[in-house]
Amino acid sequence: MTFADLIPTLHATVFVSGSEMETRPVQHVIASDLMSDVLVAHLDDFVLVTSLASDQMIRTADLVGATGVILVNDKHPPAGLTRLAKDLDIPLLGTALTKFAACLAIGKALEKGTPV
Amino acid sequence: MNRLPDLSPDKSPLTLVEVIYSTTIREVMSTDPITVERNTPMSTVQQLMRDQGISGLPVAEQGRLFGIVSVQDLIEALQQGKLNVAVSNCMTERVVTLEEDMPLSMAISTFSKYRFGRFPVLNAAQRLTGIISVRDINVTLVNRLLQQVSKFESMFDSEVTPGIELNRVFHTRQHDFENGGKASTTIKKHLVDHHVDRSLVKRVAIASYELEMNQVVHSIGGTISYRITPEAVEILVQDRGPGIENVDQALTEGFTTANEWIKSLGFGAGLGLPNAKRVSDIFFIHSEPGVGTTVKAVVYLQPKKEEKHETE
Structure with missing residues (x-):
């Protein structure tokens, strides 16, 4: 499954597409608003599910090599955040789902295992 | 006049x-x-x-x-x-x-x-x-x-070294969340551009970012210096205070002195220093209350025997 496969799954809005959205695989999910938690996770190929719409959230996603970010609860990213996501080439989606519902939907999609 | x-x-x-x-x-x-x-x-x-x-x-x-x-x-x-x-x-x-x-x-x-x-x-x-x-x-x-x-600043910024070698100093300011993390992002990009292994890049990025944000959150400001050679990335972080009362406590996961608004920004969970230490091959910290804190973290880019130091 790639990050782009999550768009229909989450009925998501694409804020920033990023150059690798359709190629980089997704295997794990980290859901947190605490960036300190994201920084201690030992995972690769993960998406970050969060309701924290700050520059530091995108920087954290970049530094830990997240495949992409999903903003939950219908949060709209501020212009600066979208710009930074573009600069750092991090795909950024938005969904009306809650953090729990988004994780559940991604979990089900991962179980189905859409091939990359 | x-x-x-x-x-x-x-x-x-x-x-x-x-x-x-x-x-x-x-x-x-x-x-x-x-x-x-x-x-x-x-x-x-x-x-x-x-x-x-x-x-x-x-x-x-x-x-x-x-x-x-x-x-x-x-x-x-x-x-x-x-x-x-x-x-x-x-x-x-x-x-x-x-x-x-x-x-x-x-x-x-x-x-x-x-x-x-x-x-x-x-x-x-x-x-x-x-x-x-x-x-x-x-x-x-x-x-x-x-x-x-x-003009001078742009000359400094565009100083490109053909190899991976790099010596660079960044400054941080207290609670400057807008610029906090820029140093780590720059260094990460440099390593990616020089095709360093992804897992090593991640370890450098985490150590660097944790230390950089620690400086933004807890100190009154300071510098982060990077020395990159083909063998290793050396990060030297020095702030001007206030210093850490109990370094052992600060290295314990979950211990934090951050206030609520810093936590609302996603930081201050008390995981920073231990996490920076976890991803580093060498980790050294010295702190003096009223003076400041110095941290040196090294990540080897070539296989080497692991060694870890804590305080002096």
């Missing part, structure tokens, strides 16, 4: 000397100055000075300069009840002038020599073309120096 500082070449930075010798008065002066004629009454001078907020008016006709009338001349005319007399009776006739092709340095030395607030500027044909004040010089100097500083 504020005096200009001594800008003589032997006492000034080279950049400043270059600016004041390569800039001509023409580039600095105000053009199309408001002038009066010899038979203009002093009452008109009073009105012009009040309405236009100026303190000196050249007296000129068809570009030919006859004198200058200053606030001082106006005050004397007022005291003597001569508001209706012509400017020619009150003006200063022996005027010190500058020429528009002269370097700015000439204007500065003229201002230092005489205590006038402005000088009329003439062209090669001795016609009045402008007027120069200390304010004009200040504005030009500040603008030119800003341009020079930007």
